[in-house]
Amino acid sequence: xxxxxxQGELWEVFxxxxxxxxxxxxxxxxxxxxxxxxxxxRDTYTRRGEGTGLWVVKSKHIVSVQPNEEGYxxxxxNDKVYRHPTFYDMPEGVKNM
Amino acid sequence: METTKxxxxxxxxxFEEKINGEQKxxxxxxxxxEYRQHLIRQISQHAHSEVIGMQPEGNWITRAPSLKSKKxxxxxxxxxxxxxxxxYSAAETLGVTRDQFIQWLHEGKSKYASVFNYAALTWADxxxxxxxxxxxxxTNQVSLQRTSYGPYSRAMVRICKEESFHQRQxxxxxxxxxxxxxxxxxxxxxxxxxxxxxxxxxxxxxDGDSPRTNLxxxxxxxxxxxxxxxxxxxxxxIPQAELIGLKVPDSNLELLTDGTYxxxxxxxxxxxxxxxxxxxxxxxxxxxxIKVHNDGAWVRESAMLTSLIEE
Numbered sequence: 001x002x003x004x005x006x007q008g009e010l011w012e013v014f015x016x017x018x019x020x021x022x023x024x025x026x027x028x029x030x031x032x033x034x035x036x037x038x039x040x041x042r043d044t045y046t047r048r049g050e051g052t053g054l055w056v057v058k059s060k061h062i063v064s065v066q067p068n069e070e071g072y073x074x075x076x077x078n079d080k081v082y083r084h085p086t087f088y089d090m091p092e093g094v095k096n097m
Numbered sequence: 098m099e100t101t102k103x104x105x106x107x108x109x110x111x112f113e114e115k116i117n118g119e120q121k122x123x124x125x126x127x128x129x130x131e132y133r134q135h136l137i138r139q140i141s142q143h144a145h146s147e148v149i150g151m152q153p154e155g156n157w158i159t160r161a162p163s164l165k166s167k168k169x170x171x172x173x174x175x176x177x178x179x180x181x182x183x184x185y186s187a188a189e190t191l192g193v194t195r196d197q198f199i200q201w202l203h204e205g206k207s208k209y210a211s212v213f214n215y216a217a218l219t220w221a222d223x224x225x226x227x228x229x230x231x232x233x234x235x236t237n238q239v240s241l242q243r244t245s246y247g248p249y250s251r252a253m254v255r256i257c258k259e260e261s262f263h264q265r266q267x268x269x270x271x272x273x274x275x276x277x278x279x280x281x282x283x284x285x286x287x288x289x290x291x292x293x294x295x296x297x298x299x300x301x302x303x304d305g306d307s308p309r310t311n312l313x314x315x316x317x318x319x320x321x322x323x324x325x326x327x328x329x330x331x332x333x334x335i336p337q338a339e340l341i342g343l344k345v346p347d348s349n350l351e352l353l354t355d356g357t358y359x360x361x362x363x364x365x366x367x368x369x370x371x372x373x374x375x376x377x378x379x380x381x382x383x384x385x386x387i388k389v390h391n392d393g394a395w396v397r398e399s400a401m402l403t404s405l406i407e408e
Contacts, residue, residue, distance in 0.1 A: 006400075007196045008401065008404065009404070027187070027252065028189065029186065032403060033400075033404050047176070048259070064125065
């Protein structure tokens with residue numbers, strides 16, 4: 001058996017279920033080029049009309065945060081409660097806010 | 098900003114806290130090596146089962162009794178291939194390539210569900226496989242939707258949505274045959290007789306003989322044990338058989354007052370024979386997979402070259 005991996009590259013698949021909805025990660029597929037990637041994504045993840053839109057991107061191009069290596073990565077959000085509307089006490093009687 | 102390196106013990110504690118709090122573990126999270134290895138084994142075995150499971154049914158595509166039944170069977174088998182792909186993609190998040198999984202399958206280092214080592218002899222077997230084999234698989238997979246590993250859980254949710262069509266199309270075949278001629282009824286009963294026990298074997302050994310169950314339950318890879326799932330399947334399937342006039346091949350069946358059934362035990366000698374490679378079709382199934390894989394090698398190689406040129 002050959003020891004070289006000839007399965008093609010790994011691509012991540014994102015599906016938009018309806019127009020106007022955000023694209024959601026569905027899984028991954030293998031493909032050798034863009035055309036095959038989008039067709040494989042269709043055949044694998046949308047056999048029952050699950051999507052109206054599809055994105056595929058090579059897995060190696062995705063940048064992500066490794067939870068334990070970057071423990072403090074999300075910390076800047078922790079001390080900024082003033083970004084949430086509930087931070088602000090409103091005077092009684094104020095409307096449409 | 099100061100980053101302190103956590104000890105293995107602290108990481109394990111955090112991991113188990115997450116599991117106990119019903120949080121999913123994601124690919125980049127820290128996980129114990131045993132957890133990773135258990136998942137690699139279980140998910141790849143699951144993926145291989147979906148793909149090898151296409152063979153007994155593929156055997157009947159050209160002999161389906163009508164155009165409609167052929168279309169249904171083709172759609173069902175295409176789904177199984179798709180399920181294999183969902184699962185390989187979930188397994189690959191653990192750091193092993195699909196190429197490697199396939200190599201392990203071919204070398205006999207990785208197993209697939211033993212039930213696919215039985216032959217599909219008649220059209221009624223398409224009914225029995227959909228109804229019983231997919232039915233047993235659904236029982237297991239519904240439970241696995243709550244598995245602690247995120248990518249596996251999400252693949253299970255997707256698969257469960259599709260499996261109920263599989264079970265229904267199988268049951269429908271059985272129902273149609275039971276409403277047909279005496280020969281057709283006998284053929285349906287014969288298929289049930291041959292597939293009932295292999296379907297029950299799909300849940301694996303008794304809990305006491307399943308050494309990895311404890312850890313898998315503790316870390317919530319599995320949510321219910323082999324025996325719990327098997328009993329669930331038995332209790333819901335027997336009434337389905339009776340409804341269309343089929344008789345479950347177990348002379349010790351007895352409906353108990355709590356609605357569950359008393360039944361005979363599995364022939365464990367046969368179970369281990371098939372697991373260890375001596376079932377009716379073990380060699381044929383694997384040989385076929387290897388042949389098709391090797392026959393397609395030149396396609397993959399030339400596609401690889403083309404993709405390099407594109408870049």
